[in-house]
Amino acid sequence: MAIPERFSNLPEYAFPRLRALLSGIEPGLKHGESPTVLTIGEPRHAMPDFVAEVMAANIGGFAKYPPNEGTPGLLSAIGDWLGSRYGLDVAPDRIMALNGTREGLFNAALALCPERKNGGRPAILIPNPFYQVYAVAAAAVQAEPVFVPAMPETGNLPDYASLAPEVLDRTAIAYLCSPANPQGAIADRDYLEQLIALADRHDFLVFADECYSEIWREAPPPGALAVATAMGLADRVVIFNSLSKRSNLPGLRSGFVAGSAANIAQIRRLRAYAGAPLSLPAQAVSEAAWRDEAHVAVSRDLYRQKYAIADRVLGNVPGYRPIQGGFFLWLPVADGEDAARTLWAQAGIQVLPGAYLSREVGGHNPGKGFIRVALVADAEQTETALRRLRAVLYDGTTDGEG
Secondary structure (H helix, E strand, O other), X not given: OOOOHHHOOOOOOHHHHHHHHHOOOOOOOOOOOOOEXXXXXXXXXXXXXXXXXXXXXXXXXXXXXXXXXXXXXXXXXXXXXXHHHXXXXXXXXXXXXXXHHHHHHHXXXXXXXOOOEOOEOOEXXXXXXXXXXXXXXXXXXXXXXXXXXXXXXXXXXXXXXXXXXXXXXXXXXXXXXXXXXXXXXXXXHHHHHHHHHHHHHHOOEEEEEOOOOOOEOOXXXXXXXXXXXXXXXXXXXXXXXXXXXXXXXXXXXXXXXXXXXXXXXXXXXXXXXXXXXXXXXXXHHHHHHHOOOHHHHHHHHHHHHHHHHHHHHHOOOOOOOOOOEOOEEEEEOOOHHHHHHHHXXXXXXXXXXXXXXXXXXXXXXXXXXXXXXXXXXOHHHHHHHHHHHHHHHOOOOOOOXX
């Protein structure tokens, strides 16, 4: 049976690749120790206290079909949050609830990427390294994926303006993640203004993945839709956010997409045919979560404690860059796969090779010389793991005292 060629060049997903890489290697653990898994971005801070109560109060909603775009209460809560967080006035018809941001980041490309752009195959710009759904979305719409390095030399953000004008003129969508996964960099207002102006000049959309927006070191990151609105270019930006990281609810699978009324209408239209709306109990919990900031502040302070631990333990490692937002360390190593194997064998610590989050372009994979470390464990476990990581990878010992 024939299979679609458009997906034939997708590499194995990161986590199956990691399992294969570590297969057959016994973890280096002392008696009584357990492995430390710092690979997946799954928050382990406490869920908000009200989750169970709200879910129970709305349990009867499982017997009903939910509205596809989101309940009025949930859309209102998201709109109010956008107002308090960014000073935006976003009507409900400019918002749609999602089963987490990954669904939206994929389906929005299906809804908004044209078959042709300026007489040619459309291009979709992707930072490299990147969240892997961006590339799958480009493949699904048969656009040309253009992987743009996001390296220390560019502030760990993609320099889309450096692309040739003929590529930019074919561009339909540019993905951006800020705070960035995996590097923890933040796109400041100047960066966003330049990108949005570039999008307007070359007639493309910016898909802003902002799911780490509420985890930051010093100041809240600017929002792409807020910047675009101030420029009078709100129709150039579509934003995506979720409760997974903000509220420590990755299993709720609850997020949203927001943008201009015209863009959201197209996304809603497609989702009416092919989407999977959130259950009513999940939407009720989501509404409560977007209306509460206390639990977000508590969780953010816990991440700041771990930022300080990372700075203290690794701050003098050559090439170390402090996290500005999100919860991933992007650590320089000679080779990410070798480092991952060594850490597992000598310290029982799992990290993700950076190459698994990147694509090779021109013979170079910009993630090859890095590992991603998720700071999702508690402060004590984080400090222990980072000290052992430093000892193994940077000090050449295994005692964890380096």
